[in-house]
Amino acid sequence: MYEARGKIKLISDLQTFNRGFTKREFVITTEDSKYPQDIKFETARDKTALLDNLQVGQEVSVSFDIRGNEYNGKYYVNLNAWKIQAGGQQQQQQQAPANNFGSEPSFVEDNSFGEPSVEDLRGDEPPF
Template identity: 55%
Template sequence: MFELEGKVKEVFDEQTFGSGFRKREFVVTVEDGKYPQDIKFECVQDKIQQLDNVSADDTVKVKFDIRGREWKGNYFVNLSAWQVNSVSGGDSAPDSIEPASQDEPPDDIPF
């Protein structure tokens, strides 16, 4: 599990697939010296509702897992957000990516 804090750049519309699988993606900008990093996350299934009150320019803390898979010889990586919280106090400085404590397990992750 990892944790990251930054400013929301964009929140995309929900996507629903024929299998019933649902996801919603969002981008968080993290200051990284001279070159800010735009990092795309996804919320899936029941975690999507966490993005209902999140919009561009909000500062958020994201707890996520890194998920990888192979499909037809290609490898894909997804950052699966399981908790998104607004950070109070406004303009706090974003942190770097760091492992979160192991005492808060994600629930209802579909993989």
């Protein structure tokens, strides 16, 4: 599991591929070093809804996995976001019920966003 923090720079429209596979990309600008970095992430299938209530300029913390694949002899790396915290608050879709030990809620992390099948990846457009 990896995590990055920054401000949202771009949120793309939903993309739909063969067999109903969907993804949505977004970019955050990190300020972790002397030189700010623009980092592109993607969400897949049901995780695309994590971006519905976010806006450009908003501070977020993104939990993600690094995925790599080969397509037609080329290799690609994708940063697949599976949890997004906006302004220090967990997106409601991911929030678990509060525990009985104080006011701090517990959160369920779900990194099973679903890998596209080989059939999802075939078609006129590359899957990335």
